[in-house]
Amino acid sequence: MFWKISWHNFKRKPLRSFLTLLGIAVGVASLLAVISGITTTNHFVDQQTQKSLGKSDLIIRSTDGTFSDQVLNEVKKVSGVQQALGLVQQSARIHLPGKEKAGLAARSVQLIGLSRMDSSLLPFKVIKGNPNASGLFLSKTTARLWEVKLGDLVHLEIDGKEHDVPVVAMFEDAMFLDGPNSWKSAERNHWRALLPKDTLEKMSEQKGELEVVRVQVVASEKRQRVQQALEERMKQQNESVYTEVAVADPRQNNRLYELYLLLLGLGGTGLIISCMILFQTVYTNITEREREFAAMKALGSTPEQIQGIVLREVLILSGMGTLFGTLLGILLADLLQKGIMNAFHIPLDYQLQLGTALWISVTLGILLPLLASVLPVRRASRISVTDALRNRRTDLRHRFSKRRIWMGLILLVISLFDFTLSSFVSAILGAYFLIPVAFCMILHLMCLCFKHRVEYEMALRNALRQSQRFSNMAAILMLGIALSLFMSSVINYQEKYLERDVTAVFGGHMQIWAExxxxxxxxxxxxxxxxxxxxxxxxxxxxxxxxxxxxxxxxxxxxxxxxxxxxxxxxxxxxxxxxxxxxxxxxxxxxxxxxxxxxxxxxxxxxxxxxxxxxxxxxxxxxxxxxxxxxxxxxxxxxxxxxxxxxxxxxxxxxxxxxxxxxxxxxxxxxxxxxQLMQINTVNEEVDWQRRAYPGISLLFAGLLAVAMGMTGIGIVNLLIMSVTERIQDYESMRAIGVGRFQIYGMVIGEGAVIGVTGILVGSALGLWLIGLIALSDMENMEFFILWPQWLIICLCGAFVTLVASLIPAFRAGNVSLPPTRLE
Structure with missing residues (x-):
């Protein structure tokens, strides 16, 4: 029976329920997409890094640069070694028809000679050709850009001598054999090709040398014992080599944790906004049904039963919103992942990782709305029967608490002492505690400005009466404005001063690597x-x-x-x-x-x-x-x-x-x-290489911030519709005494304007505070920086979202039917 009551109440306000469901769904979808993007990127990088080692357990290198290939034979004799693979590199230059005008840097290729082409210690998947043939093995991207196919001869220049080498196989693209994805990028990142070591030695002057030996240990053996045995044997042979454990560490060339933190912040913000929307909905529902709950208590219902009814309604909202959000999130996750891969110009295929993202999003999508409804549910069970039946109107004005004001100020001060992630959380919480004060101050200033406009004055009075609701919604807009300002400042600062920062620690004008x-x-x-x-x-x-x-x-x-x-x-x-x-x-x-x-x-x-x-x-x-x-x-x-x-x-x-x-x-x-030289990088090339990711990253964050601002709009629409619904009879009476439709439009839009102005002003202040914190912290090498035109655009976007969100409730209020005239 109680489920039927909850379901009936859910259907009683279809538009309100739909907007709340939409808010929860978008919040869950954004969180799912972000977590999926992080886990998929992590899994992809870890997988590619692990592939670079194959089944290698140990790696042998030289302290002098190279060593004799006799080391490989000695390694194979050590007990516990299952297989070993020798590698050597040789720089060459390619000559292709139609590419004569390309610079020498763009035509440099790194030839990697392998002692065995079928070894799993350097895994690469051959998709075309003969894996046992003697010739060049090219990635499919390299073969496409070189415009060659199986059997074609590639003209190579090695040590001043020219050779024609056939293409015998093509393999799938892999990060550990990553080559250029265009001829322009080849000026910085040289081409790579595989071939048998014997074939390479016939074409070059480097004979009987190796740079690396990879070793796989027998499964039943301990890696440490085999490593000690190898080191002892190398000492007996007087070889200047050392043995190290093969470690697949993707952090060596990928610094993604800062990107992950920003993504998680945006995804979590979306879910928090959805919880605040649900809080407003549940709180308003309880306020409207005070007499109903009072009557139930008078007829014998216990507070626990009333709490159960409300909690079931919350479960219906959160469950359905999470279900729709999960379906939407899967689509958004794929879109976000494509954006991440495109931002870093990674052409490789990936597999979307949804397992962790699904259970975290579903759990939080149900649990957090339940936690957000705790206070409204407790209020429902404590409704006074006598007060409700006497129809005493609930005062929704925010009662200022000195404790809350002091808490907000203390949190802001705390954020200035510990310049870590916790300081940013403290600053945001401090602003949330103080926003009711800012809301009322801005409200009184607006009253002074519009005291001669009746419709606006009435709108401001109603906003003051419902200051608790309105300030909470202004807090949501504040968060969206602050995050937009903060993230745009960080990204624009890094992009603008990238050349200065790279040059300051580049160590010169050029970096060179020897053969x-x-x-x-x-x-x-x-x-x-x-x-x-x-x-x-x-x-x-x-x-x-x-x-x-x-x-x-x-x-x-x-x-x-x-x-x-x-x-x-x-x-x-x-x-x-x-x-x-x-x-x-x-x-x-x-x-x-x-x-x-x-x-x-x-x-x-x-x-x-x-x-x-x-x-x-x-x-x-x-x-x-x-x-x-x-x-x-x-x-x-x-x-x-x-x-x-x-x-x-x-x-x-x-x-x-x-x-x-x-x-x-x-x-x-x-x-x-x-x-002599294998690779040369200039400081300008390094700047261009790092700058290439910024357009994609900027677009990525702009999309996520747009989702957050859209959710803010949903919340404002929901709040104003609830406010209009409560006063529908007041609007009918106004229309009956001659108040114009456009005056009522102005009243509702004026209520939305209070939310917009408060959210924009306090959000801008919070954004500047956060920018100051990161400038003072060690988290980023950044100064206080803000692009004022971009700040203006963010404020205009906030105003636009607020205006559009106010139009739907305004039209609903202005188009009410006039009450019928009764003839005596």
Missing amino acids: RFFTEEDMKVLREKKGIKNVTQVKEAPVVWQSKKGLRQMSVLGVDPKWHQSHPLFTLQRVERKTPHLNAKGTILLGDYAFYEWGGKVGEKIRLQTPSGEKAFKVTGVVNTGFDSGYVGFVGRDRMKEEFGITYASRGMVTLERNQDPKAMKEALYRDEGK
Whole structure:
């Protein structure tokens, strides 16, 4: 019986129920889409990173750059090794018909020679051709851009000699063999092709050398025992190699957690807005049915039974809204995922991950509305029978509480002391507690401005009488305006000052990578080249470390302190009492992303498995850097041999003479030193490479913010319709005494205007507060920045949403029928 009562009440106000359902559905859909986007992207990156290792358990590298291919034979003799694969790389240049005008950088290709083409230790799925043939293996994207097919000959230039090599197979695109997706991007990201090591040696001067050996351990063996056995055998053979655990760590080139936080903030905001819409609906329903509940109590119904009736209504609303929201969310999730992949220009296929997103969205979609209805449900059970039957009108004016005002002020002050994510939450909660005060202040100012307009004065009086409802809806608009202002400021700041920030920590004008490693003679030749001012080496050591979430891998760069002083590779973010020195033994500076993943504190020690063994290093500071997205460590270059066991350098930094064009110098280096250099990146190319994602990200967030603003509009429509419905007899009486239809329109639109003005003003203030917090915090390397034209556009969008949301209730109020005239 109680379910029938709840269902009847649900159907009694169809428009109100529909708008509430729509609000819940959009909130659940936005949360589902965001969580799905995060889990799908995470799964995709993790899967591609894991694929890059295949079934590898251990990796053997050289401390001198390369080693003899006899190491591969020795590895296979060690007990517990199931299979091993040797890899070597060779730079080449392609000559294709119709592409002669392309620069040397765009025609550079990295040939990867494999000791076995059918090994699962470097997995790639052949889709066409013979996997056992001798020739080039190309990805399907590379083959398409080169305009070649199976059997075609590709003209390659290696070490000044020309070769025609047939295309024997094509494989599916994969991130670990990622090549350019256009000829323009090939100027920065060189092409990749696979071929048998024997074939590569016949064409090049590099014979009997390897750079890496991948090892798979027998399943029944312990990886640590096999690693020790390999190290002992390599020592017996006097090979300058070391063995490290194969770790699939996608963080080395992907810094996505900040993007995830912003997405979660938007998705959570949508669900919170839907809960506030439901709160208003339930609260108004209870207010309208006070006499009904009083009569039920007079007839013997208990408070628990009344609470059950209301809770069942909430369950119907939340259940149906969650169901529709789930269906809508699946469509929105696919759209959002396409937006994420397009923003980062990833052409690979993905599988939508909905499992986690579904159960979280469904659970919160039902649970949060129930929690939001707790106060209205308690009010329903405490209705006084005598007051209700006497038809005492409920006062919906907000009664200010000094405790609430002080709580809001305290939360705002707290947000200034702890510049972390919690400070942003404190600021938003503080603004929510204070918005009723701001609402009434703005309301009184508007009364002074429109005291000679009767319809507006009546609208403002009604808004004051229902200040509790109206201020809550203004809080929703406030949140939408603040988030829009905050996120647009962050994205626009990063895009506007991207070139400045990248240049500040690039370490020079160009970064270069050697085919094998740089010698002093190589450095001398480069320094003497016309247009080059100076060159330095940067040593690099891959290290494995244990975090709270498992094994991680990053690179430690050994840099020249004097070079860093004149051409910074990083800027200090947080340090000990004194400025750390790179050459201080046993110390390390961590990039901000590596520091975040590590989870320790400045001054504590981090244990790293280096090429020369496991060692502890004191973290003396945190730095902002563009190298490996901040997932990196820095030490002095002179310490690399003793503390990390690295004697060679394959990376270098170049500074140019004034007025020297970096692009022209890059072409000259490829032309004159192409045999030695494998890759060259200029600072301008790095800026363009990072900037390419901003249009997609901006569009992505604009779409999500539009959804949030749309939900705000739904809430305003719902609130004003409830307000109009309560006073429908008042509007009929006004029409009967001659009040015009447009005057009534003005009254309802005026009520919406109070919500709009309050939400826009307080939201703008909150947005500026949040921008100030992130400028003061260490979360982003950002200054206080706002584009005032964009702020104006956001305010106009808020006003437009409020106006459009007010029109439907206004037309409903203005088009009421005149009461019939009775003839005596």
